[in-house]
Amino acid sequence: xxxxxxxxxxxxxxxxxxxxxxxxxxxxxxxxxxxxxxxxxxxxxxxxxxxxxxxxxxxxxxxxxxxxxxxxxxxxxxxxxxxxxxxxxxxxxxxxxxxxxxxxxxxx
Amino acid sequence: xxxxxxxxxxxxxxxxxxxxxxxxxxxxxxxxxxxxxxxxxxxxxxxxxxxxxxxxxxxxxxxxxxxxxxxxxxxxxxxxxxxxxxxxxxxxxxxxxxxxxxxxxxxxxxxxxx
Numbered sequence: 667x668x669x670x671x672x673x674x675x676x677x678x679x680x681x682x683x684x685x686x687x688x689x690x691x692x693x694x695x696x697x698x699x700x701x702x703x704x705x706x707x708x709x710x711x712x713x714x715x716x717x718x719x720x721x722x723x724x725x726x727x728x729x730x731x732x733x734x735x736x737x738x739x740x741x742x743x744x745x746x747x748x749x750x751x752x753x754x755x756x757x758x759x760x761x762x763x764x765x766x767x768x769x770x771x772x773x774x
Numbered sequence: 775x776x777x778x779x780x781x782x783x784x785x786x787x788x789x790x791x792x793x794x795x796x797x798x799x800x801x802x803x804x805x806x807x808x809x810x811x812x813x814x815x816x817x818x819x820x821x822x823x824x825x826x827x828x829x830x831x832x833x834x835x836x837x838x839x840x841x842x843x844x845x846x847x848x849x850x851x852x853x854x855x856x857x858x859x860x861x862x863x864x865x866x867x868x869x870x871x872x873x874x875x876x877x878x879x880x881x882x883x884x885x886x887x888x
Binding site: 697699701707708709710711714752754759760761762763764765766767 | 816824830862866876879
């Protein structure tokens with residue numbers, strides 16, 4: 667089965683609403699990273715967060731290793747937050763496994 | 775200035791031909807990677823290199839061959855191109871690889887095989 671599952675698949679918000687994105691993984695991991703992918707393609711690292719909670723501005727990531735999950739919380743969403751959010755894990759060695767992503771659309 | 779350069783940005787090829795995708799990173803990293811993203815699948819890991827040595831290969835086909843002439847270069851040669859190879863190919867790098875470090879991605883090369 668798929669090692670990394672993200673939910674929801676897509677999400678539509680009105681500007682100002684909060685979003686909670688989930689990433690569940692079926693194996694133990696060495697590292698966990700959240701990426702934002704702009705419409706058009708390039709990936710930008712949002713958080714490197716193998717465990718615990720990290721915050722940057724309106725974004726907060728929480729990874730709970732023993733529960734094999736990580737979340738990305740976006741508060742007070744903005745139109746410019748629209749895009750796809752991907753989580754990726756490294757289980758050991760050099761291979762990285764990505765989830766299918768959550769497509770976020772923030773409307774005015 | 776872009777820290778990871780991928781060339782070309784767009785590439786159109788005919789079935790059966792051979793192409794080389796270029797990747798250079800100026801982050802001083804020791805590990806480099808190739809990924810593929812097509813419309814039908816999530817981002818797929820293809821190769822990882824550390825200190826110019828192949829560390830992991832998840833690509834079943836030998837038509838895909840990475841080439842590292844310098845520590846900050848990792849090109850991808852694709853031979854006998856097929857329409858199914860159409861995808862965006864991303865190069866990435868990280869400080870050390872293999873353990874716990876952040877990966878940084880290039881802008882990608884969009885390949886279309888006709």
